[in-house]
Amino acid sequence: MQANDVRLLKGAVVPTALAGLAVVVVAALLAGGKGALGAAIGLLVVSVFFTLGLVAVSYASRVSPMMMMTAAVVTYAVKILAVMAMLKAFEDATAFEPKAFGWAAIVCTLAWTVGEMRGFMKLKMLYVDPEGKVPGQGDPR
Numbered sequence: 001m002q003a004n005d006v007r008l009l010k011g012a013v014v015p016t017a018l019a020g021l022a023v024v025v026v027a028a029l030l031a032g033g034k035g036a037l038g039a040a041i042g043l044l045v046v047s048v049f050f051t052l053g054l055v056a057v058s059y060a061s062r063v064s065p066m067m068m069m070t071a072a073v074v075t076y077a078v079k080i081l082a083v084m085a086m087l088k089a090f091e092d093a094t095a096f097e098p099k100a101f102g103w104a105a106i107v108c109t110l111a112w113t114v115g116e117m118r119g120f121m122k123l124k125m126l127y128v129d130p131e132g133k134v135p136g137q138g139d140p141r
Contacts, residue, residue, distance in 0.1 A: 002058065004123055005054065005055075005058040007119060007122075007123065008054065008116060008119040008120065008123070009051065009054055010119075011115050011116065011118055011119025011122070012050065012054070012112045012115035012116040012119060013047070013051075013115070014115065015111045015112070015114065015115040016043070016046065016047060016050075016108050016111045016112045016115060017043075017047075018111070019107050019108055019110075019111035020039070020040075020042070020043030020046075020047070020104060020107070020108045020111070021043075022107075023039045023042070023043070023100070023103060023104045023107050023108070024036050024039040024040050024043065024104070026039075027039035027097065027100035027103070027104070030100075031097045031099075031100055034095070034096050034097045034100075035096075035097040035099075035100040036100070037095070037096040037097070037100075038090075038093075038096035038097040038098060038099070038100035038101035038104065039097075039100040039101065039103070039104035040104075041096060041101055041104075042100070042101040042102070042103070042104025042105040042108060043104050043108050045083065045086060045105060046083070046104070046105055046108035046109050046112060047108070047112075049079045049082065049083065050079065050109075050112045050116075052075070053072075053075035053076065053079055054116075056071050056075045057071045057072045057075065059071075060072075083105055083109070086101075086105075087101070087102050087105065
């Protein structure tokens with residue numbers, strides 16, 4: 001991963017962890033140990049899914065911009081479908097509270113998205129060459 005990608009990851013992980021811990025505490029107060037366990041599983045699932053997505057996009061960005069966009073769209077679709085499938089699969093779970101899992105997944109997904117957007121906005125990434133060089137051409141003078 002490049003330095004910018006690590007900053008983005010940190011910018012997304014910190015608010016997600018804080019929001020996830022808050023959901024775990026609230027779930028523990030409202031639903032006891034099963035609620036806390038469900039919320040913790042939701043936090044873990046979102047953290048793993050979105051970290052893997054960021055790593056995939058980071059790797060694809062080194063290949064080409066087209067590959068990066070493809071990786072971003074595909075990983076996003078896979079993540080959303082997988083989280084929806086897990087929400088449906090855990091709907092009737094008895095080992096933990098499924099509603100706490102669902103709320104944690106929603107809150108952590110929102111926290112990750114906001115953190116990642118904030119991280120992108122704070123990055124000083126150039127999207128044009130400041131010296132005006134065009135790839136594949138000689139000196140522009």
